[in-house]
Amino acid sequence: MAGSIAPQTKPKRRVQETDWRLFLRLAEYGLRDKRLLAWSFALLVPTAIAGAMQPILIGEAISLIRQEQTIWTFLRQMSLTDGINLLAGLLLLTLILRTLFDARQGFLVQKMGQRITADIRADLFHHVTSLAMRFFDRTPVGRLITRLTSDVEALGDVFSTGAIGILGDLFSIIVLAIAMFLLQWQLALLLTAMLIPATVLIIYFQQQYRKANYKAREELSTLNSMLQENIVGIGVVQLFRREAFNADLFRTINKRYIKEVDKTIFHDSAISATLEWISLAAIAAVLWVGGLFILGKTLNLGQLSTFILFAQRLFDPLRQFAEKFTAIQAGFTAVERVSDIFNEPIDIRDPEHPKTLDSSPESTTGEIRFEHVSFAYKEGEYVLHDLNFTIKPGEKVALVGPTGAGKSSIIRLLSRLYEATEGCILVDGVNIRDLPQTELRRHMGVILQDGFVFAGDVKSNITLGETYPFAAIQSAAERTNVSALIEELPQGYDTLLRERGTNLSGGQKQLLAFARAAIREPRILVLDEATASLDVGTEALIQDALDHLLENRTAIIIAHRLSTIRNCDRILVLKRGQLVESGSHEELLSQGGLYASLYQLQMLET
Numbered sequence: 068m069a070g071s072i073a074p075q076t077k078p079k080r081r082v083q084e085t086d087w088r089l090f091l092r093l094a095e096y097g098l099r100d101k102r103l104l105a106w107s108f109a110l111l112v113p114t115a116i117a118g119a120m121q122p123i124l125i126g127e128a129i130s131l132i133r134q135e136q137t138i139w140t141f142l143r144q145m146s147l148t149d150g151i152n153l154l155a156g157l158l159l160l161t162l163i164l165r166t167l168f169d170a171r172q173g174f175l176v177q178k179m180g181q182r183i184t185a186d187i188r189a190d191l192f193h194h195v196t197s198l199a200m201r202f203f204d205r206t207p208v209g210r211l212i213t214r215l216t217s218d219v220e221a222l223g224d225v226f227s228t229g230a231i232g233i234l235g236d237l238f239s240i241i242v243l244a245i246a247m248f249l250l251q252w253q254l255a256l257l258l259t260a261m262l263i264p265a266t267v268l269i270i271y272f273q274q275q276y277r278k279a280n281y282k283a284r285e286e287l288s289t290l291n292s293m294l295q296e297n298i299v300g301i302g303v304v305q306l307f308r309r310e311a312f313n314a315d316l317f318r319t320i321n322k323r324y325i326k327e328v329d330k331t332i333f334h335d336s337a338i339s340a341t342l343e344w345i346s347l348a349a350i351a352a353v354l355w356v357g358g359l360f361i362l363g364k365t366l367n368l369g370q371l372s373t374f375i376l377f378a379q380r381l382f383d384p385l386r387q388f389a390e391k392f393t394a395i396q397a398g399f400t401a402v403e404r405v406s407d408i409f410n411e412p413i414d415i416r417d418p419e420h421p422k423t424l425d426s427s428p429e430s431t432t433g434e435i436r437f438e439h440v441s442f443a444y445k446e447g448e449y450v451l452h453d454l455n456f457t458i459k460p461g462e463k464v465a466l467v468g469p470t471g472a473g474k475s476s477i478i479r480l481l482s483r484l485y486e487a488t489e490g491c492i493l494v495d496g497v498n499i500r501d502l503p504q505t506e507l508r509r510h511m512g513v514i515l516q517d518g519f520v521f522a523g524d525v526k527s528n529i530t531l532g533e534t535y536p537f538a539a540i541q542s543a544a545e546r547t548n549v550s551a552l553i554e555e556l557p558q559g560y561d562t563l564l565r566e567r568g569t570n571l572s573g574g575q576k577q578l579l580a581f582a583r584a585a586i587r588e589p590r591i592l593v594l595d596e597a598t599a600s601l602d603v604g605t606e607a608l609i610q611d612a613l614d615h616l617l618e619n620r621t622a623i624i625i626a627h628r629l630s631t632i633r634n635c636d637r638i639l640v641l642k643r644g645q646l647v648e649s650g651s652h653e654e655l656l657s658q659g660g661l662y663a664s665l666y667q668l669q670m671l672e673t
């Protein structure tokens with residue numbers, strides 16, 4: 068637990084994706100609905116043009132009142148009242164158009180954003196569930212959850228805060244600049260020149276913001292990991308009185324998180340403040356230079372008014388641009404973190420030219436062969452060494468050995484949750500790497516000590532998303548002698564089980580796992596300490612059911628209680644990842660090796 072509070076730095080080998088590539092990744096999602104995307108952009112044009120027209124119309128109105136020479140020719144031919152009315156009418160029209168288009172555009176952009184985030188979330192979920200166990204070994208759950216929820220949410224914020232309107236702001240700035248240059252190039256040049264220091268400062272602050280934001284998100288992940296660990300392990304936390312200690316750790320990480328968030332706020336405010344200052348300076352500069360032009364009679368008051376409005380208008384989108392920029396930067400951080408997961412390679416892939424297992428009813432099936440299999444969870448740290456054995460179809464084999472000998476690892480390799488480092492594993496003569504994973508796992512029924520239960524009813528916990536008629540569910544429960552237990556539950560098969568099955572006992576969860584395996588009629592059954600949580604009476608009941616269930620099926624059974632495996636055809640004894648003995652119970656006892664000593668020790672205990 069203590070290790071998890073170390074400050075999180077970006078992994079060195081992490082490929083720094085450029086913003087452009089991150090942008091393309093988003094664009095790929097945006098392009099899924101081209102019509103929506105096209106409309107969102109198309110509506111920016113009338114909005115920007117209407118916006119640029121307003122200062123010009125106001126300037127014209129002032130020029131008209133002052134009867135200046137620069138007014139449009141068609142206005143000169145009208146009376147003052149008609150001219151003013153026409154200009155006011157036009158101004159109202161631009162206002163209405165701008166409001167309507169702006170609202171519609173805002174709605175479409177948000178709609179697009181919601182769609183994109185929903186798609187990303189769904190793809191991410193699919194990708195994460197396809198990743199190999201190795202990935203989950205090294206990734207804390209809280210960290211993953213943060214990426215799947217809060218980071219994807221930050222991405223959604225880019226759209227919901229209207230930050231995507233940054234393109235509209237950029238467009239507005241360009242349209243305004245063009246309009247200004249057409250009107251009076253010196254003042255236009257002055258204003259556009261002031262954009263340069265503003266842009267440089269924005270870029271600097273946003274880079275700082277981005278750095279702080281990345282760190283803040285990392286700290287948030289750590290915070291969530293710790294939260295998750297403490298909630299899942301609440302029993303141990305309380306029993307061992309770690310509350311105060313953990314609270315201290317939590318406070319430390321919380322402080323670090325807040326510190327980073329403060330930095331993001333500082334840089335965000337710095338951007339707004341700088342822009343405020345520069346925009347005021349710009350208006351002052353226009354007034355000063357424009358005033359000189361008026362004195363020199365090269366400019367009139369109407370034009371100056373237009374430019375003062377332009378100055379305001381020009382920095383307005385820039386200010387909004389900066390505000391949105393921080394949301395966009397946060398979004399980029401989120402895409403970066405989400406991309407990290409998308410870039411996580413799926414280690415265990417299905418073959419390009421998959422083979423299938425012979426499923427004709429006559430064929431004797433369920434042969435398992437390990438050929439020179441070695442395996443390491445971490446590079447160089449082998450936990451299984453050069454394993455060679457064959458389990459014949461229908462044979463019942465027990466794996467025995469001290470704690471940590473590698474029994475469960477064998478099962479994980481056989482189910483391809485991990486890939487063997489060396490050697491190969493064959494099922495019915497086919498290398499399991501040549502089989503699609505679903506095909507391999509369809510033929511395997513694995514019952515683990517910790518029967519995991521999903522939130523849902525008993526039925527759905529047996530079918531696990533596949534469709535079986537109710538009679539099949541009942542029959543599977545009856546065959547495994549668990550139907551009596553299920554019927555005892557308040558609503559029988561419809562009883563709702565809570566997440567992780569907190570309303571079932573450990574033994575009850577295990578019993579459900581038996582029905583779950585039986586309904587699939589697997590050709591290979593694997594029991595990893597499957598009856599360890601059961602009382603002697605229930606175990607005898609299950610043992611009886613197992614005798615039927617195992618008929619004509621290959622089985623691998625791991626059990627520490629050696630009495631439960633006496634009837635197996637063969638016992639493989641493992642020691643530190645090596646196969647040290649193999650034979651029937653009697654043969655091994657007479658050999659007087661590791662098995663015999665383990666057995667005698669257990670006999671002494673009873």
Ligand SMILES: Nc1ncnc2c1ncn2[C@@H]1O[C@H](COP(=O)(O)OP(=O)(O)OP(=O)(O)O)[C@@H](O)[C@H]1O
Nearest residue numbers: 204444445450468469470471472473474475476477
């Ligand atoms: N996910 C993992 N990452 C790294 N090492 C692991 C992992 N799982 C198991 N190991 C290591 O591999 C070795 C074999 O573990 P395994 O679970 O196969 O033993 P086992 O014989 O089933 O033990 P037990 O009887 O206690 O269930 C152990 O030394 C263990 O520390």
